[in-house]
Structure formats: C-alpha cells, structure tokens
Amino acid sequence: MRVLRSSQLLAGAALAALALAVPATAGAAVQTSHSGWRWGNPLPQGTALNALDFAGARGYAAGDFGTLLRTDDAGATWRGINTGLTEPLGVLRVLGPDSLVVAGRCALRRSDDGGRTFRRLPWTASDASCTGGIVTVSFPSPATGFILLGNGNILRSTDSGRTWSRRTAVPGTAATSASSGVSPTDLLFVSDTQGFATTDGGNVFATIDAGNTWTPVVDEPFPMRSLTFVNPSVGYAVGDAPFVLATTDGGSTWNELGLPADTPGLRQIRCATTDLCLGLTPAGDRLVRTTDGGKTWVSLSASARRLQAVAFASPARAVSVGVRGTTVTSDDGGATFSPLGGALPGRFNGLQASGAGVAYAYGDRGSLARTTDGGLSWTEIDAATSDTVRDVSYVSLRTGFVLDVTGQLLRTDNAGSSWQILNAGTALRPQAVAALSSAIVVLAGPVGVRRSTDGGQTFKANPDKVIREDSLFGIDHSGGVVLAFGPKALRLSTDSGRSWRAIKRPTPKTRVNDVDLVGSRTIYLLDAEGTMWTSSDRGRRWRALPGLGTELGYAVRFSDSRHGYVAVGEFGADQAGYVLRTDDGGRTWQPQLVAARALTANGIAVAGRTSAYALTRANGLFSTTTAGSTARRSRLSIRAASPVVAKPGGTIRIDGRLRGARGGERIVVSLREQGSTRWLYQEVAAASNGTFTVVTRLNHTARFVAQWSGDERMRGTGTPALKVAVRTP
Structure with missing residues (x-):
C-alpha cells in the first residue's frame, strides 16, 4: 500500500545506535478547520495563531489559513472549528461563551452556537476583495x-x-x-x-x-497599537512608546506608566483585573506583567517561539499563542508559563501504515516515529542510522525493517529499542523493502529483486529473466501477492516473491509514477502524465479513470477496491495540501483540504475504509477516522448543452449545479481534450441557487469534470467525467 520513488542516493557510512523513545504527546490532537483531518504533529496543532479571547473557561483562538480553535477548559485542550475560510484570521472578539466574531482581511463571520455554524456578516459584497x-x-x-x-x-x-x-x-x-x-x-x-x-x-x-x-x-510621538478596558472606567493603551497609558476616569485623562528599560513598547495588552495585566512586545519574544495597575512591571520570556496574542481566562489562568501553533499556559496569573504540546524533533518525508492504529513516519538522519493510537500522538523511536530512511516495513509492533538511502538494511525485534545491521548481499543500493513475514523479506531495485527466507540474514537475487534486469523503485504486497515496479516495469509474484511474471502496462508508452496493490487482484496505477488507471484482474486489462480531473496527482493509496486517496499539489489555483478521495472506485473524487502545505511524495497512507494518515512538506502529521470528512454530503452535477460539437473550434456550454449552495462557492471545472496530457481548468462561482456555467471552445473530443472542496456546512464533491464529442470533417 505504498510506493518509493527513485532519487539521488546519498553516500555515507551507517551509524549503529540505540534508538531513544521520546513521546511528543501533551495536548490533544486538533481537527483542522477545513476537513475531517486532525493534527498529530505538532500538538495541539501547527498553524500560526494570531488572536485569542475568552469568556470564562470557554475561549477561542484564530490564526492563519482560516484556523479557528475552541477550548472549554481555559486552554488545557483545544478542538478545531470548521470556518470554511482559508485566509489568515487576525481579528477575534468573543461576545459570550457561545457568541464570537472572527475576521480576515475581507471576510467577517459570526457564530452564536459555539462555532457549530457561522453566518457571513455582509459588510462588503465579496470576501475576495474589499x-x-x-x-x-x-x-x-x-x-x-x-x-x-x-x-x-x-x-x-x-x-x-x-x-x-x-x-x-x-x-x-x-x-x-x-x-x-x-x-x-x-x-x-x-x-x-x-x-x-x-x-x-x-x-x-x-x-x-x-x-x-x-x-x-x-x-504622543509614538504609534499607538492596542486598547483594553477592564471596566468602563479603567483602561490601558499601548504602542511603540516605552510606557503604558492608563485611565481611571473612563478615558477623560491618561497617565504614562513606565515599562522596564529594555522594553521596546507593546503590541498588545490584556487585563484580568484593574491591577493584573499582561503586555506583549512587538517581536513577540517577551511578556511584561503588572500586579499593581502598571506602577511596576516584570519582564518574562514565556516561549522560544514568537508569541502573537495573550489573554486571561481568569485572574489565575493566562494563555498566550503564536507561530507554528505555539501555546503556553499559566496557572499563577502569568508569573510563569508552561508549553502545551510540542513537536517531534525529526524531519519526515514518508509514511507507512501497519496494523490497526499503528503507523510510522520516517525521514532524514534516521528519523523514525510511531503512532499506536491512530495518529492522535506520535513517539520518536529513531532508526540506528545517520542517513535518510528510504523505506520501512513492519510485520508486528516489535519486528520491523528499515532501509536507508545508502542501501543499509536494519532489523528490530524489540519495537526499535535496538537494531541489527543486515547484509543485503549486493553493492547496489536497494530502493524498497517489503517484509511479508518475520522470515520472508523482499528487496526491490535498482535492478531486479532480492529475497531472504531467514529474516534478512542472507539475500539471494532472483534469477528469473523476467525480472532480474528490471529497473525498479517500488514494491507493494498483500499477503503472499507481491508487486514490484519501476518506470517501465510491472512484475507480479503470487508465491511470496519466489517467482515472477510480467504485467503489461496500460499502454506501451506508459511510464509508471505510482502503484497501489489492493487485495490480491486489484491494482491502481498513476502514470507520469497524471492519468489514473485501474485493473481488477492483476493487470490483464486496464481502465482509465478520467474523473480524477487533474494530471497533478503524485501518490495513490487505497484501502479496498472502492475507497482511496490521491495526493495532489494543488486544486484549481490553490496550491495547498489537498487530497482527492473516492468511495466509488475512482469514478468520482472529493477534494479535501488537509493543510496549507502540500503532502510529501510518500505522504499518504491508509489503514482502513475511513482511517488514513497524511504528512506535509512542513513536517505536519495528520490522521482521520472519518474518511477525511465531517460535514454533510453535497451533490454536484454538470451537463452539456449538446453532447456533440459540430466542428473543431466550436463552442460548448457546460451547465452545472451545486445542491444546497448559498452562493459564491468556488467550483473548479476541468477539461482534457483527447490526445492532450494536460487538464485545463476554470474556476467559477456558484449563484445563490447553486447554478454555474462554463463556455469554451473544443478542437477535439474532451471530458469535463467539476469538483468542489466543501465548506463548514457541506463536504466536497466531484462529478463523473462528462464526454463531449467533436465531429471531424
């Protein structure tokens, strides 16, 4: 269920070392604000937070990429709220435990039910410009x-x-x-x-x-930045001045209260009482605290990372948030702070699911981490190598294999506490490893395959002509059925790697980009031109799946013959971390926005029909147990004004409708003409009744696909491919 790509190999000697088990747990995983995916690293989440406000123990935090969080225990734990927005949110006002207003540059939303639903506050015609x-x-x-x-x-x-x-x-x-x-x-x-x-x-x-x-x-001769009032009489104003302005008469008069000598002014001030206040420096590197109404101040460092907002949940409880989701809390009125959650120290580039709730993330300098709770938390275990890990394969929680880019193969039988260096028996550097059992291990690439029946102690090259000279970079297996593949090769074994046969590619010119073996017979293949293919008979017959609607897919993972994902680098004009999800065998695809950054080349893994893991290029680890969705289903349809265009260069109109739309939803309509390797797309906004129209010229027979990524009310959806023929003279 995974793939490894060929890449430049790094030279260097392997370093055997004892793996350290360091958990990165503290703080619960937070659902993203765009789909049914939740954060696993860093915890509680990794998006920058810009604003923070409380109404007692109920509080909210807003940040980049449309992120909105809610806490019901004064910041001890947080959960994500789906806003339907992706722009940075820098404004947040909490009107009461269930009422809040949040804003970006042009977008303004209000919720009066604790974030379950939002309504747009129409101060301008569009969220896109103002x-x-x-x-x-x-x-x-x-x-x-x-x-x-x-x-x-x-x-x-x-x-x-x-x-x-x-x-x-x-x-x-x-x-x-x-x-x-x-x-x-x-x-x-x-x-x-x-x-x-x-x-x-x-x-x-x-x-x-x-x-x-x-x-x-x-x-004043200094810019002023922030205001706060504790009651109608007592308030404070701060800015780039080396002092705080205070009023005790409702703003009629203001007095200067000096800050510590090395304080370059304040960007924000918040108070729990008339005497207890916290201020945040412009650089976010320090907080200042007063307990006597500003007569004296104490400077303190609460985090190594930049803080961007501070607030009180009570006179005893203070919280501050900042970049990369940094969250620090205080239970002594801001005198001292402790970090909430944290991040794994490794740098990861690949994922591998292994059993119920178990998955591994691997990457640079021997980085290896494991989850045993379905991605809610991850533990650093690290492999005994100083080189980049290329592939991992586990047969149980205790027994597994790690392959690094130098070709070194490692084995553990104690869940990573220690590692044994194995001899692959070749000077060529293997590209992938598959452990079929604790005894049978298969190595693929760069030329042919090698097999061990003694747990990796010895390996023998397969002498079959059909595979011994193949250029291979990946391997997948389901029980004793093994599929090895390379740019121009598909090779199948049904006897645990003892013998192999060739599988024909979908076309003689097909270059393989990614392959997933599902069960013992079904194969999904993504070629170098972005076309998705499937075979239900071990590659004897192939069928194209044009409903994908893009040539930008680069990783495919299926849990069974109907349910799976493709990672894509962008959706329409949005270059973010998207996956496309299908539950009908690839006929239609639902866009899901996972994170702000795209997934890595091996950044998707499946663990069941509704369970999956994702890894972004920003080292963010995510998981889902809801197939990536939480909102109610949506329905999208398209139809052609005519199924045939009379001649090349003729015009065709495509009409569509999104059921349940409120207007303004961004629909991506894509087309691919016969003979082309590229999908062209146009983004259109749905009318208030959900309808939309695209008009274009066609020179060749084409297929159209419409897709929508969803919002806080409804999940994303896609249409089947619609064929429009062009008559030739």
Missing part, C-alpha cells in the same frame, strides 16, 4: 457592533451584523485625507455609544455618540 480591509471589530453588546477599516472608515450595525451603516472616520486617516500616511490600529467600544480608536500617528480618539463625533484625548 476597500481598506478589516483592522478590527468591536461588539459592546450582542446587537451592536463596529468595524474599523484600514483606511480609517468605521461601520456600525445595530442588528447583530446583518446590516451596516457608515459612521465618521477616524480623524487624520486616509478616509479623511487622501494624502494621509496615518493608519488606524485599534477600536474598542465600552458601551453601545462610548468608544476609543488608536492610530499609528500616536493618537487616541474618543467618542460618546457611537462614532458620530471623535475627540482627541491622547497625542
């Missing part, structure tokens, strides 16, 4: 809210965000003077009518009439 962009939002009450835009404009809603009206812009910004270089930085309303705004021109402005009139109350 004037100014959102700087921040403020909701002093559930019904009344304000938006501060990058040009200084302010919008107000009195109906929970359903409609908006313009208020007076922040003075001195571009909205009041086109030549102004001053930008607004924060907005905070302490009631439906009284609020404050800051700018990087050093000003704090106040209003008592809901933004109709603004009055300057602070004018």
